[in-house]
Amino acid sequence: MEDRDMKFDTLAIHAAEQHDQNQSLNSPIYMTSTFTFTDLQQADDTFSFKRRAYVYTRGGNPTINLFEQRMAALEGGADGVAFASGMAAITSVIMSFAKSGDEIIAHRNLYGSAFGTLKHLLPDYGVRTKFVNMTVPEELKEAITENSKVFYLETPTNPSMEIIDLETVVKIASKAGIKVVVDNTFASPYLQRPLEYGVDVVVHSATKYISGHGDAVGGVAVSKDQDYINKLKFGYMCELGGVMSPFNAWLLLRGLKTLPLRMERHASNARKIAHFLVKHPLVERVMYPGLESHPGHEIARKQMKDFGGIVSFDLKGNLERAKSFVENLKLLKLAVSLGDAETLVEIPALMTHRDYLEEELIKFGFLKKTIRISAGLEHPDDIIADIKQALEKVS
Numbered sequence: 001m002e003d004r005d006m007k008f009d010t011l012a013i014h015a016a017e018q019h020d021q022n023q024s025l026n027s028p029i030y031m032t033s034t035f036t037f038t039d040l041q042q043a044d045d046t047f048s049f050k051r052r053a054y055v056y057t058r059g060g061n062p063t064i065n066l067f068e069q070r071m072a073a074l075e076g077g078a079d080g081v082a083f084a085s086g087m088a089a090i091t092s093v094i095m096s097f098a099k100s101g102d103e104i105i106a107h108r109n110l111y112g113s114a115f116g117t118l119k120h121l122l123p124d125y126g127v128r129t130k131f132v133n134m135t136v137p138e139e140l141k142e143a144i145t146e147n148s149k150v151f152y153l154e155t156p157t158n159p160s161m162e163i164i165d166l167e168t169v170v171k172i173a174s175k176a177g178i179k180v181v182v183d184n185t186f187a188s189p190y191l192q193r194p195l196e197y198g199v200d201v202v203v204h205s206a207t208k209y210i211s212g213h214g215d216a217v218g219g220v221a222v223s224k225d226q227d228y229i230n231k232l233k234f235g236y237m238c239e240l241g242g243v244m245s246p247f248n249a250w251l252l253l254r255g256l257k258t259l260p261l262r263m264e265r266h267a268s269n270a271r272k273i274a275h276f277l278v279k280h281p282l283v284e285r286v287m288y289p290g291l292e293s294h295p296g297h298e299i300a301r302k303q304m305k306d307f308g309g310i311v312s313f314d315l316k317g318n319l320e321r322a323k324s325f326v327e328n329l330k331l332l333k334l335a336v337s338l339g340d341a342e343t344l345v346e347i348p349a350l351m352t353h354r355d356y357l358e359e360e361l362i363k364f365g366f367l368k369k370t371i372r373i374s375a376g377l378e379h380p381d382d383i384i385a386d387i388k389q390a391l392e393k394v395s
């Protein structure tokens with residue numbers, strides 16, 4: 001069966017399947033840094049592109065390539081580039097589009113290190129970023145100048161769970177000749193495929209739902225443009241050196257096989273958590289796009305298959321109450337990261353999002369006391385029982 005005839009769930013297991021000489025079911029892990037040549041003639045043929053072969057794992061490796069091609073099939077792209085981490089993917093893609101003097105327009109709420117890179121690191125290299133509220137298209141249009149080269153966004157956003165209309169953003173970008181880069185980590189390709197809306201590049205922290213087991217750090221970028229992928233792979237990933245380990249590629253391939261099943265359960269657990277929280281007297285606000293009261297609910301319905309596995313919320317009262325809540329949880333783990341089998345809880349402003357100035361948080365859609373839950377795969381009754389007992393302790 002050809003890849004193009006397969007449904008998503010089948011692609012997650014079989015896309016770009018390689019036929020191994022030993023007929024192994026799973027891809028071997030090519031845990032090698034280099035590949036040998038029989039003689040100098042073969043080396044010369046390889047370096048002069050007369051012969052296609054692997055040379056050095058930073059430039060290409062069969063296990064990593066399989067992961068890249070499988071991700072490309074799932075996102076509906078031509079090809080992908082794997083990176084050592086999600087941040088390596090994000091910084092490489094941004095650097096591939098924005099040079100000194102150029103400007104990036106980013107959504108106001110982003111993962112903390114992405115925000116930190118744009119706000120603090122890139123200005124040293126002459127690349128400035130304007131943070132706008134992309135849920136308001138007028139604000140995005142007004143921010144464009146002749147130097148604007150990239151729109152950079154997450155949807156849903158981390159941790160405010162804001163939803164940005166991909167169709168609208170792409171329309172504005174294509175009129176102005178601007179590239180659109182979307183971090184699809186929170187949705188995964190099972191729930192949302194931004195390339196179908198005309199987005200130029202999708203990036204992921206593969207560490208999260210792609211892995212699903214909290215045991216590998218990795219990143220990936222996918223595009224429909226094969227020439228761009230070649231440039232990103234050989235001009236940026238390979239030169240800057242943020243290469244993925246073949247072992248991690250193998251772990252991520254293993255994770256991908258169950259992505260559809262896991263995403264269904266993450267999403268249904270998150271829905272149950274959100275509905276429990278919204279009715280609880282101690283809860284001030286729940287940020288979850290599956291709630292009809294969420295301002296992005298209709299857009300999320302349009303562009304996502306389900307609303308994802310993350311719920312953020314504020315308790316009534318001060319930060320001390322939020323701290324006490326997370327410290328009273330027993331089953332749920334206090335940890336950064338998300339998308340794992342275990343339900344993980346954190347206070348972003350104190351942990352992953354410390355780069356946001358306290359007085360600016362409200363502008364970026366969350367508060368110092370905002371709590372983020374990554375719904376795991378445990379039985380929902382057990383997750384909710386733990387949340388309930390922790391809330392009883394702080395009331």
Ligand SMILES: Cc1ncc(COP(=O)(O)O)c(C=O)c1O
Nearest residue numbers: 085086087111158185205207218
């Ligand atoms: C939305 C999002 N993008 C990117 C990253 C960075 O990924 P990594 O930790 O794999 O570098 C994270 C990490 O939490 C994230 O949540």
